[in-house]
Amino acid sequence: MSKAIIKSATGIRTILIVILLLKLSITSFAQQAISDVGNFYPVLDTYAAKDNSSLSYLAKDRKKTEKWRRKAKAKLHELLAFDPEPAPLDPQILETTKRDGYTQYLVKYNLNALQQTEAYLLIPDNLTKPAPAVIALHDHGGFYFYGKEKHTLTDDQPVILKEYIDNLYEGRTYADELAKRGFIVLSPDAVYFGSQKLDPAQTSPNNAKAYYSNVTANESENIRAFNKFASAQEIPMNKTILTAGTTWLGMIAQGDKVAIDYLLTRPEVDPEKIGCIGLSLGGLRSTYLFGLDSRIKTGVVAAFSTTYQHMLKEHARHTWMMYVPRQYEFLDLPDVASLNAPRPLMVMNCKQDKLFSMEGMQAAESKLKAIYTKMIAPDKFACNYYDVPHSMTIRMQEDAFAWLEKWLKQDKE
Structure with a gap:
């Protein structure tokens, strides 16, 4: 060779x-x-x-459920750390639009002494007595320019908003669908979105330049530029919130609780039949509103269910808005929802969801199922899986509507 x-x-x-x-x-x-x-x-x-999770209902044998509930809610309220100076609601109706089967009101009210928000209020036609109400909590999706408009019908939608609704909701604004089915619906803007979005003109010149340099005559491109700007500002926003001694989720949760206060000023609303629903960040908001406020009688959480154990492995894609320092020491994420158990709760998971692992979703389901079983109310908890990406498809919406109708339109809870 x-x-x-x-x-x-x-x-x-x-x-x-x-x-x-x-x-x-x-x-x-x-x-x-x-x-x-x-x-x-x-x-x-x-x-x-x-x-960890020392205040979970499963952490020990809880012989006094109401005592546990009070203690756990008080600790969570402490950790959320947002107690602003209150103010009268001072509600105002800004616009009124008659739609098919209901009337849409654009309303404005105080969240506290320093903050206001806008919301869409949908009132079905021909109500003869107080009706059940649902608080529809909008998502995140990296889309900060709008809040409530992402699941509530508006006229002259820009292309970028229409495409967003097509992608996440299969083209249907589910708040309006609920109103057509006889529910009063309130869709409020959360902190940092829609009417509460960041004002570039009031940020530092260098930060604002990143937005204004991309402004064009194209509406959708301008909205896209704003969303990119606001996304980059989440980091300094959260640093400032933490330095101020509060939490972003605490600010959001406080605003969502005020949404109930507003609904209770409306004579059309049955105060004993109020529910909440939301996708993604809206699902997180629904988790906390359901868990923290006993005025909510049933809840639906879509595409935001996991345990912190699984989030420790992978959560790089999540917003800064969801983190509460030291919460895991006392309450896991599914434990938060359990604070209102055994009131009816539906969780909807997406099998192709890139934000949550299947193991995390299943672990959260197991924990909640165990809690409802221990409370002798297994029929009041439901967890469904859909072979779709992160979204609330029409099929998911229909399942959620059936759940809300079952628990809010019957005579007894």
Whole structure:
């Protein structure tokens, strides 16, 4: 055999060995890289596992359910850390639009002494007595320019909004569908969205420049530029919120509770039949509103269900709005929803959801199912899975409507 052939064979063997070593290295890396925080995961996971969820209903034998509920709600309220100076609602009707089967009101009211919000109020036609009401809580989706408009019908929708509704809701504004079915619906803007969105003109010149330099004559492009600007500002926003001694979710939850206060000023509303529903961030908002406020009689959470244990491994895609320092020490995410148990709760999960793992969704389901079973009310908890990406499809909406009709339109809770 010539030296050239031997040299060539040796070179091929070397390349094959290198390829094999690379494959082994990649496999080993994949096995170790189980978290967004890599080698920091073991210490954080170990720390988080120490006496976590101490106020969960499952943490011990809770012989006095109401005493547990009061203690857990008080601790969560403390952790959310937002107690602004109150103010009268001072509600105003800004616009009135007659639609098919209901009337849409654009309303405005005070959240506290320093903040206001706008909301759409939908009142069905021909009500003869106080009717059940649903608070429809909008999503995040990286779409800050609008809030309530993402699931409530508006005229002259820009292309970017229409495409968004097509993508997440299969083209249907579910708040209006609820109104057509006899529910009074309130869709309020959350902090940082819609009527409460960030004003670029009041941010620092360097930050504002990033937005204004992209403003054009195209409405959808301007909205896209604003959404990009607002997304980048989430980090300084949350840093400032934490420095101020409060939490972003605390601010959102306080506003959502005031939505109930507003509904109760309306004579059309049956105060004993109020529910809440939301997708994504709206699902998180629904979780906290349902858990914190006993005036909510039933809840629907869409595409926002997991446990913190599973979020420790991967949550890079989530908004800064959801984090509450030290909450895991006392209450896991499904524990929050359980604070209103055994009131009826439906959770809807998307099998193709890239924001949550199937293991996390199933773990949350198991925890809530165990709590409702322990409270001898397994029929008041439902958890459905849909083979779709992160969304609230028409089929999901129909299941949610059936749930709300079952628990809000019957005579007894």
